[in-house]
Amino acid sequence: MIRTFRRLLILALAMAPLAAVPATAQEGAGANKEMPRASTGGAQTLEDILARQRGQQIDDDFRREAVGDPARAAAIAAQLGTLGGASDSEVFRALRYGSADVTVSAKGAAAGIVIQDSGMWWLELREGPLLEWGGWLLVAMIAVVAVYLVVRGPIRIEGEKTGRMILRFTAIERFSHWLLAGSFILLGLTGLIVLFGRVALIPVFGKDFFSDIALASKWIHNNVAWAFIVALVMVFVCWVVHNVPNRADLVWLAKGGGLFSKHVHPPARKFNAGQKIIFWIVIILGISISASGLSLLFPFEMPMFAKTFEVLNALGLPQLVGMGELQTTMTPHEEMQYAQLWHTVVAFVFMAIIIAHIYLGSVGMEGAFESMESGEVDMQWAKEHHSLWYEEVVAEEQAAASRESPATPAE
Amino acid sequence: MKTMLIAFLAMAVIAIGADILLDFIGFSTEAMTSGPAVRSG
Numbered sequence A: 001m002i003r004t005f006r007r008l009l010i011l012a013l014a015m016a017p018l019a020a021v022p023a024t025a026q027e028g029a030g031a032n033k034e035m036p037r038a039s040t041g042g043a044q045t046l047e048d049i050l051a052r053q054r055g056q057q058i059d060d061d062f063r064r065e066a067v068g069d070p071a072r073a074a075a076i077a078a079q080l081g082t083l084g085g086a087s088d089s090e091v092f093r094a095l096r097y098g099s100a101d102v103t104v105s106a107k108g109a110a111a112g113i114v115i116q117d118s119g120m121w122w123l124e125l126r127e128g129p130l131l132e133w134g135g136w137l138l139v140a141m142i143a144v145v146a147v148y149l150v151v152r153g154p155i156r157i158e159g160e161k162t163g164r165m166i167l168r169f170t171a172i173e174r175f176s177h178w179l180l181a182g183s184f185i186l187l188g189l190t191g192l193i194v195l196f197g198r199v200a201l202i203p204v205f206g207k208d209f210f211s212d213i214a215l216a217s218k219w220i221h222n223n224v225a226w227a228f229i230v231a232l233v234m235v236f237v238c239w240v241v242h243n244v245p246n247r248a249d250l251v252w253l254a255k256g257g258g259l260f261s262k263h264v265h266p267p268a269r270k271f272n273a274g275q276k277i278i279f280w281i282v283i284i285l286g287i288s289i290s291a292s293g294l295s296l297l298f299p300f301e302m303p304m305f306a307k308t309f310e311v312l313n314a315l316g317l318p319q320l321v322g323m324g325e326l327q328t329t330m331t332p333h334e335e336m337q338y339a340q341l342w343h344t345v346v347a348f349v350f351m352a353i354i355i356a357h358i359y360l361g362s363v364g365m366e367g368a369f370e371s372m373e374s375g376e377v378d379m380q381w382a383k384e385h386h387s388l389w390y391e392e393v394v395a396e397e398q399a400a401a402s403r404e405s406p407a408t409p410a411e
Numbered sequence B: 001m002k003t004m005l006i007a008f009l010a011m012a013v014i015a016i017g018a019d020i021l022l023d024f025i026g027f028s029t030e031a032m033t034s035g036p037a038v039r040s041g
Helices: A001-021 A021-034 A046-053 A088-096 A119-126 A127-151 A171-205 A206-240 A245-255 A273-297 A306-317 A334-360 A368-373 A379-385 A387-404 B002-024 B029-033
Strands: A165-167 A376-378
Touching: A088 A127, A119 B029, A127 A171, A127 A334, A165 A379, A165 A387, A171 A206, A171 A334, A171 A368, A171 B002, A206 A273, A206 A368, A206 B002, A245 A273, A273 A334, A306 A334, A368 A376, A376 A379, A379 A387
Parallel strands: none
Antiparallel strands: A165 A376
16 A cells, blocks of 8 residues: 555656646746747747738748848858858848848849838739729719709800800910810820729730730820820919919808809809819829829839828828828838829829819800810800909900090090 | 810820930930840830
C-alpha cells in the first residue's frame, strides 16, 4: 500500500510539469507580447491573415522589415556565390514594401516601383460603385429633366414678340461659351467611353473595335482638355462681373425663378440667380477637374493628393466627419488613383448639372438658344426673363441716342 | 451660328496644336519613359 502510494506520489510529481502547462502557455502568451508571432518564427499568423481579410489595419513591420541581411550572408565559397543574405521571399518583400535598392532603365517616378499592392481598393471602386452611382446619377438627371419637360413644358415667351432684337452676348462671349461647351461635351463623351468601355462597349463592339475607339477617345480627351482650360479662363474673365450675387437674386430664388409656375418672372439682371449658381459651379468644378486632369495628363509629375490631405488633416475636416486622419504618404500610383477617382466624381456631378443647363438653354426655354447662337434676343424675352438688365440696356440705348442727336435748342 | 463653328474649329486647332507642342517639347510618353536601354511609346 505504501509502495503504491509512493508510486502515485512519484507519478504525481512526474506529472507536475505537465499540470503546469496551461500556466506556462499563459505565460507564453504573455511572452508573445514581447515577441509576437513566436509560434511562426516571426512570419504572419492565421490571425494576421484573417484580420487583413476583415479589412483591419495590422502592424506589418514584422513583414516590412523581414527583408534579409546581406551582412550576414554566408561567405562566397564557390564560383556562384550565395544569395547575398536575402532569400527570394525577402527580396520580393523588399520590392513590395519599397525598400529594395531598385535600378531601372525606364524613366519616370513609377518605374522603380516594381510591386505596388495599393491598387485593389481603387480598382474595385472604379469598376463597381463609381460606374454604378455615376451612371445612375446621369440617368436620374435625364429622368428629372424629362419629367420637368412633361409637367412644366417649355418656358414660352408669354407676351407678344416685338421683333426688335437687342444684343445679349457679344461675339467673344459666344465664342468662349461654345469653346467651353464643345470641349466639355467631347471630354464628357470620351471620358464615358474610356470609363464604361470595358463593361458597356467591349461586349457590343468587341475588343478590336473598342481598341480603336478607346485610342481615339484618349487622344481627344488629352488634347481637347487644353481648349476646355482656355475656355474656362475666357468665360471667367467675360462673365465674373455679371455673376456677383446681389439682392435681386434672393427674390429670384424665393420665387423659384418662375421655373415651377407660369406667369411668374422675377426680376434679374444680365444673369439670374440660377445662372449665377451654374456659373460658379462651372468655375469651381472646372478648376478642380482641370487640376486633377493635369495631374493625370502628366503622370507622376504633378502629385497633389498627399499635400491636399495634409491640409485637410491640419484643418481637422476629416476628423470633423468622423474619419481618421487621411493618408499623407503615397506611392506615385496612389496619387494617380486618387486623381482618377476625384476627376471622375467631379465629372459625373459636372455632367449632371450641365444636362439641366443644356435642357434650359435649348428646348426648355424659348429664345434661350438664339441668345447664344446669334447673340440677340427679342425685347419681350429680355423684358420677361431679365427685366433689370433690359431696363439697363434700354436706358443705355436712350442715352446713346440722345448723345448722337442732342435736342435742338429753342431759338 | 458662325461664332459657334469658329469656336469648334478653334477647339480642333488647340487640340492638334497641344499634341504637336507637347511632343515637340519632350512631353510625349516616349520621351518621358524611354531610357538608354528602354524604348517605349
